[in-house]
């Protein structure tokens with residue numbers, strides 16, 4: 191779970207660093223651990239990154255120091271590799287004749303084997319991330335091929351996993367999306383600027399237009415024009431867009447692979463009412479990610495929409511906090527009940543998903559202490575029964591509550607009066623993409639790529 195941005199300006203004297211900065215700002219929800227930007231002015235590469243939020247890492251002076259009409263940026267949440275400065279991106283690798291800088295969103299399942307192979311050849315790593323592995327592989331291949339598109343094709347053949355990548359080879363900007371398009375990546379344009387970003391909201395913030403999504407298995411060279419190359423034959427392409435982006439992760443004001451995320455979430459709420467109607471006084475969301483689905487439930491049911499929990503917006507997402515202890519402590523810090531809206535009420539509480547169940551339990555306790563009479567929990571994501579191997583750091587199978595308990599047991603553990611999860615069939619309809627073109631591996635254990643040979647070892651490396 192990371193956010194990436196790449197921008198090229200035809201105007202050689204233009205500095206794109208501030209546009210990248212704003213783009214990263216719009217993608218802050220995709221990662222809050224570190225942020226970084228690399229730019230190139232045709233002669234030299236400039237780069238700067240640090241730990242923390244985009245606004246903490248950069249100031250005017252830092253942005254002014256990043257010179258160039260082409261650049262890439264990254265916000266990070268760690269899946270492979272710990273949260274530390276050496277793991278922040280973009281990564282830069284030097285070779286005779288220049289630099290390669292890379293920013294990556296995704297997770298490479300076979301990165302350990304590839305790293306060992308590179309180490310044996312004498313490559314030195316400054317980080318523990320899979321993104322640096324890709325960076326070394328690209329520079330090794332480019333030295334041999336002297337053709338970046340061929341190099342990307344060759345490297346892609348060796349990668350198993352998910353990757354949306356922006357690569358700057360000196361002042362050329364390449365864009366790559368994995369063959370099944372697990373992670374989102376969109377293309378935008380504004381005057382002399384051409385840009386890509388994990389989500390279209392990064393275009394909105396600088397007034398650029400969403401042009402289209404980068405196709406799965408597509409390589410794009412962005413310069414004065416947009417030149418597209420295929421990594422896989424289009425007729426062989428199957429798509430596997432991550433369903434969780436639509437349910438939870440992406441911003442509701444984004445377009446993902448042609449779908450309006452806001453509408454998907456409204457559909458989820460409407461369908462939750464069709465599948466699990468209940469007599470209640472009010473529909474309330476777990477803010478912020480379930481707001482749109484709760485509005486959908488309210489509209490469909492005719493029950494009033496209300497707020498019962500107020501979120502402290504200055505705390506990051508609990509779900510993507512790296513340790514369990516941090517996650518549990520932050521729930522109460524993050525959500526405060528409005529007693530006058532809750533006391534004596536029968537509420538339909540809409541949440542986007544249940545992962546471990548610990549956050550939901552803490553929230554239900556908060557609501558009960560505030561005096562609710564009944565809680566009917568409706569969940570916009572079907573039961574998550576298996577881990578994600580593509581960069582969403584959910585949990586191990588042992589920690590996933592739905593992998594180990596029935597819906598009735600979960601209802602009982604949470605202490606709610608009723609519990610309803612959206613069905614997989616309905617989820618596909620709500621998104622508007624069929625099963626063959628979605629990744630739902632964490633819901634049905636049908637993953638779109640090979641999995642690690644030793645799942646236990648893989649999970650222990652990532653915890």
Ligand code: SF4
Pocket residue numbers: 372431432433434435577578579580581582629630631632633
């Ligand atoms: S396994 Fe689940 S969370 Fe991971 S990419 Fe697939 S749908 Fe998304």
